[in-house]
Amino acid sequence: xxxxxxxIADVTSHFNxxxxxxxxxxxxxxxxSPKLLASKPPEGASNFSSTSASQHIMKxxxxxxxxxxALGKAAxxxxxxxRVIHVYxxxxxxxxxxxxxxxxRGQKTRGYIVGCKGKRHYxxxxxxxxxxxxxxxxxxxxxxxxxxxxxxxxxxxxxxxFTKLLAIATKFV
Amino acid sequence: MSxxxxxxxxxxxxxxxxxxxxxxxxxxxxxxxxVEKHRKSGLNRDQEEIEExxxxxxxxxxxxxxxxxxxxxxxxYFRDRLKDKLERYDMVKRRSQIDIPEFYVGSxxxxxxxxxHAPGKQNRFVGLCIQREExxxxxxxxxRNVIDGQGIEIQYDMYNPTLQKIEVLKLEKRxxxxxxxxxxCPQEYSTVPFDMEPxxxxxxxxxxxxxxxxxxxxLPWERRWNIKQYKGVTIPELSKRRxxxxxxxxxxxxxxxxxxxxxxxxxxxxxxxxxxxxxVHEASKKYPKATPSKLTGKGK
Numbered sequence: 001x002x003x004x005x006x007x008i009a010d011v012t013s014h015f016n017x018x019x020x021x022x023x024x025x026x027x028x029x030x031x032x033s034p035k036l037l038a039s040k041p042p043e044g045a046s047n048f049s050s051t052s053a054s055q056h057i058m059k060x061x062x063x064x065x066x067x068x069x070a071l072g073k074a075a076x077x078x079x080x081x082x083r084v085i086h087v088y089x090x091x092x093x094x095x096x097x098x099x100x101x102x103x104x105r106g107q108k109t110r111g112y113i114v115g116c117k118g119k120r121h122y123x124x125x126x127x128x129x130x131x132x133x134x135x136x137x138x139x140x141x142x143x144x145x146x147x148x149x150x151x152x153x154x155x156x157x158x159x160x161x162f163t164k165l166l167a168i169a170t171k172f173v
Numbered sequence: 174m175s176x177x178x179x180x181x182x183x184x185x186x187x188x189x190x191x192x193x194x195x196x197x198x199x200x201x202x203x204x205x206x207x208v209e210k211h212r213k214s215g216l217n218r219d220q221e222e223i224e225e226x227x228x229x230x231x232x233x234x235x236x237x238x239x240x241x242x243x244x245x246x247x248x249x250y251f252r253d254r255l256k257d258k259l260e261r262y263d264m265v266k267r268r269s270q271i272d273i274p275e276f277y278v279g280s281x282x283x284x285x286x287x288x289x290h291a292p293g294k295q296n297r298f299v300g301l302c303i304q305r306e307e308x309x310x311x312x313x314x315x316x317r318n319v320i321d322g323q324g325i326e327i328q329y330d331m332y333n334p335t336l337q338k339i340e341v342l343k344l345e346k347r348x349x350x351x352x353x354x355x356x357x358c359p360q361e362y363s364t365v366p367f368d369m370e371p372x373x374x375x376x377x378x379x380x381x382x383x384x385x386x387x388x389x390x391x392l393p394w395e396r397r398w399n400i401k402q403y404k405g406v407t408i409p410e411l412s413k414r415r416x417x418x419x420x421x422x423x424x425x426x427x428x429x430x431x432x433x434x435x436x437x438x439x440x441x442x443x444x445x446x447x448x449x450x451x452x453v454h455e456a457s458k459k460y461p462k463a464t465p466s467k468l469t470g471k472g473k
């Protein structure tokens with residue numbers, strides 16, 4: 001840990017030095033604005049692009065918490081949505097109704113996927129604009145008391161712990 | 174086994190089942206040429222006698238736009254005369270059971286589906302039709318709506334027997350063939366109230382076209398909408414690099430505009446269209462409910 005911190009400190013000090021040089025350069029030649037001065041990323045943050053976004057739900061996919069639990073709300077306020085760190089499935093690719101392990105606010109919590117974008121559109125089943133998840137504790141009881149968005153009607157066929165989520169759902173499509 | 178019969182058998186075995194040079198997608202189907210050859214050969218006892226139709230053909234043009242799924246697929250290797258014909262009969266039969274109204278991409282619709290898990294054994298969804306694709310019994314359409322700030326799309330198979338009712342609440346057209354870009358537009362443009370009452374259209378009036386331009390949200394998008402050449406959407410200013418990339422892609426499409434062969438493969442000849450809709454028209458006489466009912470006002 002200390003090594004890591006030292007390296008970050010090194011990087012920041014190095015960056016500060018560079019910035020100092022840049023400010024000096026800027027004071028000498030104000031017409032030429034060095035890029036290093038720009039501490040913020042440019043507007044429309046994705047001006048650069050890497051590979052196209054994957055539509056799958058797998059490890060490190062960011063999810064949206066759609067229940068009214070305090071934990072989910074805190075993560076949303078902090079602007080750090082939870083990430084999937086495991087999908088309880090052989091294939092490793094989650095779909096609606098699957099159980100996942102999430103990293104949220106520095107802790108591990110389980111959750112159920114209740115709606116996803118999906119790579120392909122299955123007929124007669126809803127496709128959502130976001131990847132939605134509902135948080136549950138280790139016993140399978142939901143952390144919140146209400147699901148704020150509609151969920152697919154086909155989920156009502158599920159049995160076991162999933163019925164606890166159906167009880168707190170408000171709308172079905 | 175004598176040598177003679179053996180050689181005959183060998184010749185039989187060597188007889189090619191599929192003599193076409195076209196890459197065959199499905200190996201278990203015979204090529205069209207072989208089927209045609211045997212259909213015309215004198216050995217065929219059940220030879221079809223197609224009578225030439227001489228009477229007037231009414232409402233063919235209208236059918237083409239109202240029920241485009243009756244036409245063969247625009248992908249040439251999916252076409253199969255016999256399969257298409259059998260599917261068409263099934264579609265007309267299904268249309269005699271359920272009223273599939275006239276609708277277009279941009280119309281507001283409601284669909285009722287039988288749902289074994291729902292309390293009333295029914296599930297109703299209202300939304301804007303954003304896509305209409307595929308032909309034959311595989312024809313399907315997609316409805317989009319925003320409920321509680323959550324964008325939802327449901328794709329329906331048009332000839333699925335679990336569909337109970339299809340209603341058109343507002344008959345309207347758009348300038349684009351599909352409205353998938355609404356996923357990255359402000360939500361107000363794809364929000365439809367569930368308790369919407371049907372908007373009547375005067376009898377015989379043309380279908381209204383929605384011509385307003387819809388603004389697109391800033392980046393990031395789900396797809397690169399700027400290269401799709403949509404007419405009904407305003408694209409915000411992009412970086413030079415993105416515009417350059419789009420221009421580079423669009424340049425690759427230019428030679429394909431002059432590709433006559435591609436046009437020929439995609440298009441369906443007028444004679445075939447007329448033949449298709451004539452048979453549909455005749456079949457729909459047998460099943461009077463099969464023709465789509467237009468959304469018409471009672472007063473005018």
